[in-house]
Amino acid sequence: MAVVRDLRVLLRFGNFRRLLAVRLLSQGADGVYQVALATYVVFSPEKQTSAAAIASAMAVLLLPYSLVGPFAGVLLDRWRRRQVFLYGNLLRAVLAALTAVLMLSGVPDWLFYASALCVTAVNRFVLAGLSAALPRVVDSERLVMANSLSPTAGTLAATLGGGLAFVVRLVASDSDAAVILVGAALYVCSALASLRLAPELLGPDRELVHPRLKAALVGTTHGLTSGVRHLAQPPRREAARALAAMTLMRFCYGALTVMVLMLCRYAWSSGSDDDGLALLGLAVGISGAGFFAAAVLTPAAVGRLGPSGWIIACAGSAAVLEPALGLPFAEVPILVAAFVLGVTTQGAKIATDTVVQSSVDDGFRGRIFAVYDVLFNVAFVAAAAVAALMLPPDGRSVPLVVTVAVIYGAVAATMARFARQ
DSSP states (O other), X not given: OHHHHHHHHHHTSHHHHHHHHHHHHHHHHHHHHXXXXXXXXXXXXXXXOOHHHHHHXXXXXXXXXXXXXXHHHHHHTTSOHHHHHHHHHHHHHHHHHHHHHHHHHTOOHHHHHHHHHHHHHHXXXXXXXXXXXXXXXXXXXGHHHHHHHHHHHHHHHHHHHHHXXXXXXXXXXXXXXXXXXXXXXXXXXXXXXXXTSOTTTTOOOGGGOOOOHHHHHHTHHHHHHHHHHHHHSGGGHHHHHHHHHHHHHHHHHHXXXXXXXXXXXXXXXXXXXXXXXXXXXXXXXXXXXHHHHHHHHHHHHHHHHHHHHHHHHHHHHHHHHHHHHHTTOOHHHHHHHHHHHHHHHHHHHHHHHHHHHHHSOHHHHHHHHHHHHHHHHHHHHHHHHHHHHHOOTTSOOHHHHHHHHHHHHHHHHHHHHHHHO
């Protein structure tokens, strides 16, 4: 199998193996933590969740990254990335444990959200750092392959972490606090795994590292301006277009995620929260299988079509299949759609990562990936807000499904026009 052969090739790079271990443990912990939050906010029996409530929760947890993200990018281009993985994961372990305590204490919702916000804010540094560090552990010939397998393996680890969360919740008598403590333990393991990497290995180059925090923060505006200017240069316009396309596809994925949450909570649950939670877990697992399929398909597809061509194919396929599978609002077609969108979303992301990494200079890579991450969050929150306006209480909305299909089609058509030029 080609993906197994490619993985064997990459695993010959010792530092790639070590960086991959950090990613798997960190994103596995993310999966555990996120499922615990979802079940606490959406599926608690005492909460009557609405699309607006889901959108509000996403806004509280994600919108502030529009402020954190730019600082993350500038600092990642000055701080040693290995140290970010070490101290960032240790800090998340402590904050996650605090979240568990707050769950058991019956504190006001705003205090719980503040704690959760701090955990996921640190996540912006870790994920952006993992992407920026990848070209330092593989050669340029294998960068597409690494982008196919490494982030996808992280996504699968998050999916498995979500599955572990469901198991722990079942064993621990529906205790979301116990689930979060398991996530905290995995964050500690990820921090320890980062110690196997040399502090200077992952960059940035020493002459770009600014040891004084105050000076780095003062230079944030200049750093971001120069990063955007770098991205706007002709050799990097393909990267800018890919980022725009991926942001719109993330918007579509976010809107459909809220729709599936509402369908699982009300339309398909037969009055039982456990039934709805089980269906949501199945949808997440099937979408994860789609991510794995994207890792298998993308290297060959990019080799044949090019990164932009593969993004066009992914967006075009989603434009056709999403309404065909989504409009019945039945369980089986929606679960098939979860697989299809897993393939198309992750396939486009792998291609976008490759374009950005190969087009952007190493000294700018951290801040560009941090901005990339901010675009992801803003798109997801905007999608949740739009879905809240369009979704009825049971989650069945024909206008939402059609709107998403139109956006996918527009992305494919626009990217195709630039490709012809």
